[in-house]
Amino acid sequence: MNRTVIALALTAVIAAGCSLDTTASADSVEVVVGYQSKTINTATAGTLLRARGYLERRLADITARTGTRYRVDWQDYDTGAPITAQMLAEKIDIGSMGDYPMLVNGVRTQANPQARTEIVAVTGYHPRGALNMVVVAPESRADTLADLAGAKVSASVGSAGHGTLLRALAGSGASVEVLNQQPQVGASSLESGQVQGLSQFVAWPGLLVYQGRARLLYDGAELNYPTLHGVVVRRGYAKDHPEVLGAFLQAQLDATDFLKRKPLEAARIVAADSGLPQEVVYLYNGPGGTSFDTTLKPALVEALKNDVPYLKSIGDFADLDVDGFVDDRPLRAAFAERKLDYDKAVGAVDEPATQAGELWLDGSDSTVTAADPTALLQAVRAAGERGDRIRAAYVHDTELGTRWFADKSAWVRDGARLLPFDTTAGAQRHVAAHPGSVVLDYQQALAGAA
Known part of the structure; x- marks a missing residue:
């Protein structure tokens, strides 16, 4: 196992007259x-x-x-x-x-x-397991975990991300070759094409998707199992x-x-x-x-x-x-x-998230909450028309409740509603169950939120 570590040792002293030692001593x-x-x-x-x-x-x-x-x-x-x-x-x-x-x-x-x-x-x-996820390269043709059958997937063996991968594969019937790698090594392997998927714990999936280096394939919340x-x-x-x-x-x-x-x-x-x-x-x-x-x-x-x-x-x-x-x-x-x-x-146990949205504008030390995903898209449009720079817009997956980036989500128009899903597979499941609904990308969803 690759156990390369980044070690940081420091001693903190919090105030003048504080009795914390800055060096180890017998007393x-x-x-x-x-x-x-x-x-x-x-x-x-x-x-x-x-x-x-x-x-x-x-x-x-x-x-x-x-x-x-x-x-x-x-x-x-x-x-x-x-x-x-x-x-x-x-x-x-x-x-x-x-x-x-x-x-x-x-x-x-x-x-x-x-x-x-x-x-x-x-x-x-x-409560549902959304802290662990599987991502693929942005250009990957895979839309479901089963699409990775026979592929190489990077994971830190024995980690929470690896555990989620094992559970998810057991449910999909697919098998993959797991490469035991530290998260940052796995991220590089995904970018270089040495692996076709990466299964990791927070914050790696969100980081790679935010940076445009990956696309979310599988949300651990599909397992509905606490992590x-x-x-x-x-x-x-x-x-x-x-x-x-x-x-x-x-x-x-x-x-x-x-x-x-x-x-x-x-x-x-x-x-x-x-x-x-x-x-x-x-x-x-x-x-x-x-x-x-x-x-x-x-x-x-x-x-x-x-x-x-x-x-x-x-x-x-x-x-x-x-x-x-x-x-x-x-x-x-x-x-x-x-x-x-x-x-x-x-x-006391947290309930699944409501379908509200949250908008964070550049230069602001607070965020604005939207009542629903459509209202969030409308707020994003209005901010763009004003010339405001958007730091981030967050929504909750319609099916699973997972908090995710609005611009990295797959969207569905279902009647008058615009619904976000953090994976393409989630959007496709909704469309299959709701005739007449259609999958949109983020720009199409924004255009439809007038």
Whole structure:
């Protein structure tokens, strides 16, 4: 497996007089956090959390009470696999990653008492599975996953994107040759024609489509199966330093609250730190995108259990007691400290997105919401007539509810309605079921929205 990593280590000091050490010393406690800056559904336990300094502030509060000093070492990786390798070596204490990598993490570390991990929080999830997608080259003739039968598809084996590919292929009856590649390598392979498809987790599908380097072929939401990202911690570290884990979870709640209150500002911060376009980040963390919720919902735990057979199918994957791997007690304690009702929060599940639209104009620090897709197209036309530059226009797939770029969607005229679909296959399914409707491209849909 190609495990090339991009490592970033930094020490954050949040204010004058702060007690965080800038170097490791015998009288300080070090916490090493592994995160993925470009996996933006982990932002509340990684990029956004680090950029806002929430963890350092929480630890500084502990220092003020107890005198114990802390040092935070942030390490940035492209996927979950190298984070797991470092946790196995006891060199990372807390990490964030997707559902399949978390399960691999649990299996790989369970034999070592000091490395053994547990899931303590969710960062973000999608109830239908739209966080993972398969893309093809813009000029590809493929319209469905079955059209890739016999082709080469790039995926990071053991990742959430790979898991979605396996599930989707099982339903299509097609088989492909999977090339195990890091996301950026797979993106290059797709552009050069070495592979005919790329199956990855956020934000790679949205990024490549936004840049015009790919076209969406398959939306993971077609599986109608929850996908999630979360936080794992080494149990030995949590036992030795429960106050650090408590501070981390409080800091994650701080970051989650900020993102929900100021999603556009959060997108700007994550974009600046990750190098991703802000429009791509906001695709996922804007309204109706990722559900940023820390609670360990029963449906998500059940989804993890059902993921195990797929992991067993791709290699040597030992049994894992998922119920024993998930521990909500630290998060419950964090909620209680804030006087929040954890049981109420864990029972709240996001409903599928409504068919509204959102327009973001250049130079504006806010967006405009449209009541429906036709109204969004009308707003885009009006902006163009005024000479306004459009940064992004977002819609929700009519069939699946997935938030997507309006100009990258396939559109259907069905009577007086203009309906967006994030894949050509989705548009064709609608047309087949609704005689008289017709598929349009984006420019035709704009023209028809007068």
